[in-house]
Amino acid sequence: MSSSRKDRRATEDYLKAIYYLAEEQDPVSTSRIAEARGTRPASVTKMVQRLDRQGLVRYRKHRGVSLTDAGLQVALSTLRRHRLTELFLAEALGLSWDEVHEHAEVLEHAINDRLEERMDAVLGYPEFDPHGDPIPAKDGTIAEINARPMASLPVGCKARVARIVDDTNSELLCYIEGLGLVPGIEVEIKQIEPFEGPITLKVDGERRVVGHKVAAMILMTLCS
Ligand SMILES: [Zn+2]
Structure with a gap:
């Protein structure tokens, strides 16, 4: 290099x-x-x-x-390229969501404005990456999502998976995907055991049990 x-x-x-x-x-x-x-x-x-x-x-x-403002701009532009790359690798090249982060860590530094614009256009100007993280816009603005950890939701409510907190842990991402808890999916909270016990959910008509540690990695938005 x-x-x-x-x-x-x-x-x-x-x-x-x-x-x-x-x-x-x-x-x-x-x-x-x-x-x-x-x-x-x-x-x-x-x-x-x-x-x-x-x-x-x-x-x-x-x-x-x-x-500084200049430093923030570079950080957000790098984050934009990282998240666009992750989505591009998943959508256009068919890579799974647990392997895109590692590649994006390298590719984000090699992308120029032209490539960034093309990826953005081909993907239809997306707002979120495969893990539900907001993609900063070209002007540096970034969407705020009002999501909260699964364990803090009231029992009986319906909520949607918004974001997985850790996009670097591919084993965790595989596990979460196996439970069907990908961003956009609606779940119903059936039961939350106290003392950091398990959480029972209904996902796609099936009952699922999630431990507290995994639940802490999944941010949700309440369905109205
Ligand atoms: Zn990533």
Whole structure:
């Protein structure tokens, strides 16, 4: 890989990681970034100092890192390409939803504006990726979905699967797909056992039992 391609990939991966971590806490500490990226804090510091000089983040020692507007734009554009690629691989090439993330992690850095526009058009300007994550629009706006964890729903309600929280765990995605709980599917909550016990659902006329850990990964929207 040429050094400029490697640079682009590292820059985009860092900005994406900071974008995700900032949803929990902003500014983001360098140790949190190191943990998320599986690298040493010293190399994170070096990288964020470079991104700061490029105007993509603001880094203050002991305070942490925040994305600038320019950095946020790069993060959202990378996320857009990632999610468009995932959908393209699933819809156009027939890959299963548990294998698209891994490929998209690589391809998102190689896509240019032209390719992005073509994928978007061929897919019919989609709003969501195969895991139910919103695809940021070209102008950087991103849909907010009002979804909540399955276990927080009232018993007896009907709800629709909106989003799977973790798109990186292919075993989990296979399991969830086997239960029929893909985005868009309507389910009825039949029973929720206390103390993080199992949840019984009706999916497509069949009874299904889901453990709390899996349920926590599935975000739902109530059907009106
Ligand atoms: Zn993904």
